Amino acid sequence: MAGxxxxxxxxxxxxxxxxxxxxxxxxxxxxxxxxxxxxxxxLLGPSGCGKTTTLRMTAGLEDITKGEIYIGDVLVxxxxxxxxxxxxxxxDYAMYPPLTVxxxxxxxxxxxxxxxxxxxxRVREIAPLMQCDDLLDKMPVKLSGGQxxxxxxxxxxxxxxxxxxxxxxxxxxDGKARQAMRTEIKRLINDIKCTTVxxxxxxxxxxxxxxxxxxxxxxxLQQYGTPAEVYDDPVNEFxxxxxxxxxxxxxxxxxxxKGDHFVFTFEGSNLEIEVPKRYNNVxxxxxKCKMGVRPMDVLIGGPDSKGTSEEVATFExxxxxxxxxxxxxxxxxxxITDAETRYKAGDIIKLEVRGEKTHLFDIETGDRIRE
Amino acid sequence: xxxxxxENVTKKFGKxxxxxxxxxxxKDKEFFVLFGPAGAGKTTILNCIAGIQIPEEGVVKFDGEVxxxxxAAHRDTAMVFENYALYPQMTVYDNMASPLRSxxxxxxxxxxxxxxxxxxxxxxxxxxxxxxPSQLSNGQxxxxxxxxxxVxxxxxxxxxxxxxxxDAKxxxxxxxxxxxxxxxxxxxxxxxxxxxxxxxxxxDRIAIVNEGHIVQIGTGDEIYYMPCNEFVAQLMGDPEINIxxxxxxxxxxxYTFTMNAxxxxxxxxxxxxxxxxxxxxxxxxxxxxxxxxxxxYSFEPKEGxxxxxxxxxxxxxxKSVIVAEMGELQLxxxxxxxxxxxxxxxxxxxxxxxxxxxxxxxxxxxxxRYNEAEIKSFAIRED
Numbered sequence: 061m062a063g064x065x066x067x068x069x070x071x072x073x074x075x076x077x078x079x080x081x082x083x084x085x086x087x088x089x090x091x092x093x094x095x096x097x098x099x100x101x102x103l104l105g106p107s108g109c110g111k112t113t114t115l116r117m118t119a120g121l122e123d124i125t126k127g128e129i130y131i132g133d134v135l136v137x138x139x140x141x142x143x144x145x146x147x148x149x150x151x152d153y154a155m156y157p158p159l160t161v162x163x164x165x166x167x168x169x170x171x172x173x174x175x176x177x178x179x180x181x182r183v184r185e186i187a188p189l190m191q192c193d194d195l196l197d198k199m200p201v202k203l204s205g206g207q208x209x210x211x212x213x214x215x216x217x218x219x220x221x222x223x224x225x226x227x228x229x230x231x232x233x234d235g236k237a238r239q240a241m242r243t244e245i246k247r248l249i250n251d252i253k254c255t256t257v258x259x260x261x262x263x264x265x266x267x268x269x270x271x272x273x274x275x276x277x278x279x280x281l282q283q284y285g286t287p288a289e290v291y292d293d294p295v296n297e298f299x300x301x302x303x304x305x306x307x308x309x310x311x312x313x314x315x316x317x318k319g320d321h322f323v324f325t326f327e328g329s330n331l332e333i334e335v336p337k338r339y340n341n342v343x344x345x346x347x348k349c350k351m352g353v354r355p356m357d358v359l360i361g362g363p364d365s366k367g368t369s370e371e372v373a374t375f376e377x378x379x380x381x382x383x384x385x386x387x388x389x390x391x392x393x394x395x396i397t398d399a400e401t402r403y404k405a406g407d408i409i410k411l412e413v414r415g416e417k418t419h420l421f422d423i424e425t426g427d428r429i430r431e
Numbered sequence: 432x433x434x435x436x437x438e439n440v441t442k443k444f445g446k447x448x449x450x451x452x453x454x455x456x457x458k459d460k461e462f463f464v465l466f467g468p469a470g471a472g473k474t475t476i477l478n479c480i481a482g483i484q485i486p487e488e489g490v491v492k493f494d495g496e497v498x499x500x501x502x503a504a505h506r507d508t509a510m511v512f513e514n515y516a517l518y519p520q521m522t523v524y525d526n527m528a529s530p531l532r533s534x535x536x537x538x539x540x541x542x543x544x545x546x547x548x549x550x551x552x553x554x555x556x557x558x559x560x561x562x563x564p565s566q567l568s569n570g571q572x573x574x575x576x577x578x579x580x581x582v583x584x585x586x587x588x589x590x591x592x593x594x595x596x597x598d599a600k601x602x603x604x605x606x607x608x609x610x611x612x613x614x615x616x617x618x619x620x621x622x623x624x625x626x627x628x629x630x631x632x633x634x635d636r637i638a639i640v641n642e643g644h645i646v647q648i649g650t651g652d653e654i655y656y657m658p659c660n661e662f663v664a665q666l667m668g669d670p671e672i673n674i675x676x677x678x679x680x681x682x683x684x685x686y687t688f689t690m691n692a693x694x695x696x697x698x699x700x701x702x703x704x705x706x707x708x709x710x711x712x713x714x715x716x717x718x719x720x721x722x723x724x725x726x727x728y729s730f731e732p733k734e735g736x737x738x739x740x741x742x743x744x745x746x747x748x749x750k751s752v753i754v755a756e757m758g759e760l761q762l763x764x765x766x767x768x769x770x771x772x773x774x775x776x777x778x779x780x781x782x783x784x785x786x787x788x789x790x791x792x793x794x795x796x797x798x799x800r801y802n803e804a805e806i807k808s809f810a811i812r813e814d
Contacts (some may be wrong), residue, residue: 268745
């Protein structure tokens with residue numbers, strides 16, 4: 061087992077057949093990441109952000125333009141993929157159709173010339189971990205998507221890799237199978253304690269699985285931290301709106317002085333939200349910025365609430381919870397409630413926003429404004 | 432006026448029966464959702480209404496008139512597909528204008544311009560009108576595809592998983608937007624989805640479809656609180672409802688429920704209607720349905736709590752799910768984010784029994800639940 065260290069990693073794809081003078085932008089720009097031994101890290105970002113490219117460079121499937129990748133203490137930049145001691149599981153299962161599940165799992169060990177008794181021992185060890193012991197005699201065509209991905213992961217870990225690399229292993233599966241498989245991956249990693257890099261565009265998967273999340277946008281690392289850190293303390297507007305579902309409400313605001321404190325005000329709305337006192341040194345009357353608040357921190361007041369009266373624009377009853385949308389200027393401010401009350405569009409509610417839970421972001425750069 | 436009815440519709444593809452005696456009565460101006468797993472037959476129902484497929488048996492009626500023999504072009508429906516199906520060489524404006532320029536529904540250009548402007552504003556896409564489809568994001572493409580259907584005033588809008596292609600975040604945002612403009616449709620709409628949140632949010636009523644059959648029809652609340660069987664209960668809600676097998680027995684105060692796993696007996700809280708129903712059906716073997724938000728946990732031993740171990744702890748956004756394990760039984764429950772929970776550590780679990788629903792252990796069909804009368808009063812709409 062070993063950790064992973066990525067230092068000043070760059071990737072630029074060469075132009076094919078275009079003018080030499082026009083260069084592509086970097087797909088990955090100055091990426092630094094450390095995964096301690098046994099840690100599960102997620103690379104998270106929208107499609108095209110460079111997360112898969114990073115994984116592929118780590119696996120040795122893609123050349124490194126600049127920078128260094130270490131697995132344990134070994135610089136692997138120039139090592140052949142087979143010498144990197146990695147296990148790979150991709151979105152596509154790519155199994156050998158004429159071979160049984162058993163032979164598919166055993167394939168890599170056979171290719172390496174491991175003796176039969178040892179192979180059998182290891183297949184029978186791995187199979188129950190991935191709950192595919194009943195499937196060993198089946199052919200791949202007989203398997204469901206979830207079962208195929210199970211076999212695929214079993215195949216990746218049978219070599220006892222130092223580093224397990226997974227690229228969107230759940231994105232082919234439908235809702236229920238995905239949820240079940242997510243739990244199984246979590247159990248598996250806990251059992252085998254293998255350093256793991258997991259690529260996904262789904263913040264939910266990253267939040268639920270990873271010890272640490274690296275959020276990447278346009279090839280640049282935005283934030284690297286535990287799920288709680290990126291959720292509670294986002295460094296910028298991008299991270300704030302990417303993590304969490306429904307996403308954080310982000311509204312343009314003008315701050316106004318009101319007696320001994322400040323309030324957020326919004327164009328085209330009477331809503332006023334108290335600015336936390338800790339920001340008193342960074343804001344002033346007329347200061348423009350963006351305010352972020354999570355839907356959980358917007359509440360409906362009771363009959364004697366001092367909150368602002370607002371009209372319900374959308375009411376969605378989702379069974380487990382209910383979501384309400386309120387127009388604040390041109391933006392729909394969302395809130396979530398477990399309460400059983402049913403509303404309809406046009407109803408008036410008292411809106412209370414937990415001011416102390418708000419975040420401030422720079423209007424131009426989106427960077428977090430801190431007290 | 433457009434009331435859409437299917438009576439005993441059966442559709443076969445070779446030896447495969449895709450629809451088996453489907454009967455539906457969709458009211459004028461209703462937003463009706465067809466919900467079920469992949470391959471259930473939802474799209475086939477839609478295609479039979481559109482006239483793209485002709486049922487072997489049964490009739491499709493529009494406002495009481497049988498349309499089986501009317502071809503698709505003359506049924507006056509407007510469809511929205513999952514894969515947008517936009518003309519790539521045309522601007523958004525021309526894509527939206529295309530149905531109104533067809534021979535069948537021809538309108539003059541002045542009318543077209545006003546109509547497109549109206550719909551584009553409603554869907555907040557007026558700034559996109561001069562773009563080509565290749566210059567649009569997936570969310571924008573779906574908006575155009577929907578806008579193109581809405582420019583017409585057909586007898587019925589048919590929407591086949593219009594949001595399924597989008598990623599989770601965008602899908603949720605678009606669903607809320609659709610909810611907001613839905614009131615302006617003023618036309619019967621039939622919406623196919625496999626996402627329970629879309630079904631719950633959008634549907635005036637929902638039909639649950641499985642293996643070519645209609646399993647249950649009702650409002651979202653009705654289906655969520657009084658699912659007709661365990662299959663439906665498991666479709667609605669994420670994380671999935673807990674199904675706990677056990678035995679009912681009469682006690683001095685009413686009834687006890689003894690769990691199969693571990694054998695713990697619970698004295699069921701009093702509910703006269705519930706106990707009357709138990710008396711009437713005389714069941715012993717039942718399965719109790721408990722939604723994850725109705726389980727309580729503690730990391731310290733507590734009086735009356737079941738000792739389990741943590742199978743997993745996962746954040747699901749604004750909250751987390753603990754899966755607790757006791758022998759064969761796994762229990763899912765909701766917990767806040769940011770707890771320090773170790774896999775395989777002890778956890779103690781209790782249930783808010785006053786939210787339980789009960790199913791027949793053999794047939795898996797709904798028997799009764801707590802507060803059934805109260806739930807019926809707000810869940811079932813008669814109009």
